[in-house]
Amino acid sequence: MSVAAIGPRRWTKPPLIGRAWLRWTLGIGAVAYLALAFGTTDVNWARVWEGLPRGARFFAAFFPPDFSSRWDDIAGGILESLWMTVVATVIGIAISIPVGIGAAKNIAPAPVYYACRSILAVSRSFQEIILAIFFVKLFGFGPFAGVVTLSFATIGFYGKLLAEDVEDIDSSQAEAVRATGAGWLQWINYGIQPQVMPRMIGLGLYRFDINLRESAVVGIVGAGGIGATLDTAFNRYEFDSAAAILLVIIAIVMLVEYSSGYIRRWVQ
């Protein structure tokens, strides 16, 4: 709170950034950057202008969307996306359980810990699309490449969260199980698993959500699913079919998100 020197005391709002020099540097830097960024961005306004009627046509295509003329392609693509999501989520989680347990500092020996942590780091550092391009090159076009992509991405996500969850457990419970003379597997099964299970089921469902969204995209580079159908629809300028596909994707994502949220609340 600052006080004016003369006259009645006046209150001014405290600034977000306390240090004045930092505030000014950030402000001037932001303005300079924006000027530079706008100055160097090439925009072909003629092309944009030309595209506006097309945009209007696309927008109009939503009222009503055309589900019927490409329905076989749409249904096939959506189903393929769903299969891919199921298979990739299961495989990804199955692989990430040993990796995640190995990456937990409190139960894994140091060499295993570093090995598993580096697997997680590698899996997390690439975008799904870039992975998909390479897996399509390796395994050929089709849903298999998509399944491998999504499984790979799932390992990094799920393994990291599992490792963090195992590191946060109440160690006295695990110790009590160990004191009964339990073997290593029994120790994991009775001492650690019950503590992390509710959260991990929730995260598994959340990852299912993410995989479904991503499975709509990997098709653009040829890895199966609804993305390929959508790409084709756009390339042929069949906006009413594209609108239908987008609406189907939104509906399914909402449905899955809603039901997984419901199941998560029920589990926890």
Added chain:
Amino acid sequence: MAVALRHGTKVWHRRDRGPQFAIWAAWLVAAAIFVYCWQLISDKTIWAFVTDAPQQAADIAARMVPPDWAFLLKLGRPLWDTLNIATLGTVIAIILAVPVAYCAARNTTPSVAFVRPVALFVIVSSRSINALIWALMLVTIIGPGVLAGILAIGLRSIGFCAKLLYEAIEEIEESQVEAVRATGASGAQVTAYGVVPQVLPAFAGITVFRWDINIRESTVLGLVGAGGIGLPLNAAITTLAWTRVSLILLIIIATVVVSEWVSAKVRHAII
């Protein structure tokens, strides 16, 4: 605790028979669904290509080293474009997300019955469509280039930012708002002095967090023609210039690591 009698001695079980059976049945159903889906995927796969994959991988890896360092000079511009796509996209998203979040938050929305559902629908549809699909759409409509990328990132990020922001608005302390209102402040003043200061740190954190994600996403937008470093990546992959591909991948990883570091630093400073 479940205890079963077997040959006159008590044996401890983890669960009663009913729950145990339910869990077993759930596993059976899940396994059946998985096998069925796997079967369908397997039917669409050419297994000869899959068994061939290790050789292919070794082949590509051998062709990728050493990275074509001379190409680095030509990557400056695409990298700058990528940065601009992510940053300007985030700026657009934030500008549009603030009113959407204001309308979606239960305690600030002008009308729970009409405005709030519309705002929530905007959030959901923006979130459920990936940036790459937005880009695909915009490239068809307004032509390839950086602008399509910026708009794609912007449209994708509105939902994310608005969702986190409206949750932050709903969690504010109501007594502070009430105190400001009690001074006789108008509606706009209540928002400016009662609500905004409480959500400003969360707002800054969300912005930086989303910027970090956007850097990651804008690296691939070029694959559908929306500018940035994805364009040379796509060109290098289609011309099989593997030494360039490896260089671009290294650059992408470096960019992502740097942006993650910056975002973590800034968020740490704010919170």
